[in-house]
Amino acid sequence: MLIIRLEKHSWFYVLLTFILLLQGCTSMSKETSSEQISGIEIGKSTKNDILAILGLPNKRELKSFESHENLEYWIYYKGRGRSSLFIPTGVVPAAIPGYTAVFFGNIPISERKDIAAILVFNDRGILVDLKTGGN
């Protein structure tokens, strides 16, 4: 644990700093939408087409089959990934008389692991199958 001692009322300044840092930030993470997926054509779309539509996959796997066919799987997850909140979690009297303790913690608020889409490519880089989340 790292302990920072602050002067009287300084917790107020800590909070004020957070408020001042509110610059209307919005997330720029990418999401995989069903509209994007609808623009994909099995048997026609290539890896480059998919890259242009969906961007980089979250995961890639290669599988070889007895028929000597090699398939490449691109896996996309739903949502924006893992999200956490770094927040003040408590204000209590400290063990040291005259001190107040403020606890900050990292609270996970969501972790996306649901699959949005699995795209399967053949050796020539052509899309041969597409499965969307829940299928």
Place this chain on the structure above:
Amino acid sequence: MKNKTIVFFSFKAVLIVCLMLFSFGCATSKAIIPMDKAYSQQLMQYPIAVIVLVPNKNLFFWEGLYKVFAIQTISNEFTFEGIWDPTPVFKDMSIQMLRTKFNLKAFPLQEKLAPDTYNKLIADLGSSFSEAASESVTTTKRRFGADPQILWIARTGLGGGRNGASGQEMVEYIKTSPLKHIHSQKESLTGHAVLEFYITGIGIQGPPYTLLLVVYTRLSRPTDGAVIWANMGIGASRLEDLKGFPELEKNNLALLKEHYEKALVGLLNPENPNNLFKDFLSK
């Protein structure tokens, strides 16, 4: 008595905030293994075989958003395996820098070995490095939990072993002789030096959005496996006015590649204060 406030942060939270607030583009003061002065004179005569490896082919994306009384962090990982190969640009640029800035006889190791032998060497060195990275992740998980940001720092060795929290395993790896891997090529590499570069991480963090490139490197002598010089470095390129992650992926990852190259130039150019070639040649 005055009422005072004590603020408690968990060490994990401090690491996360540090990752968010600073771009880690700071220079390391000394190389992991500085080059011996006597050897730096000899090196001018040695042809240097360059090899570039990417043990971790994931792109890590991390953003910290200021909210009322809190900071929200969002992390995501994407793979570029089989989609983009960052090694050719690295190889060309590093060879060019070694030739023009250090006046060394550098060439790609690939030219010296048969394709099968070269591919096997790439696989062996890559898996050895990955073992070190995986050890680092296990240690970090045990100490700090499984936060993606922390695990990324662990896997890439971003801390370079200096913050006590991550990177020791990679530092140990890079300090160790690669003889067991290159021993079989001893004959074809006699009279040469081998310079390995490991791209251990490419990540985007912000705001302000910055591309980070983490690289470990080792120069060794194939005849006895002695590590002559080793270092790690972090290249950075600021992504001004980035509107969104998809912008990086447009036109076959054009913007991502552009900023990767910018970070690379900064890292490999010995005239840059944050360059990778610290204590490389004594002039």
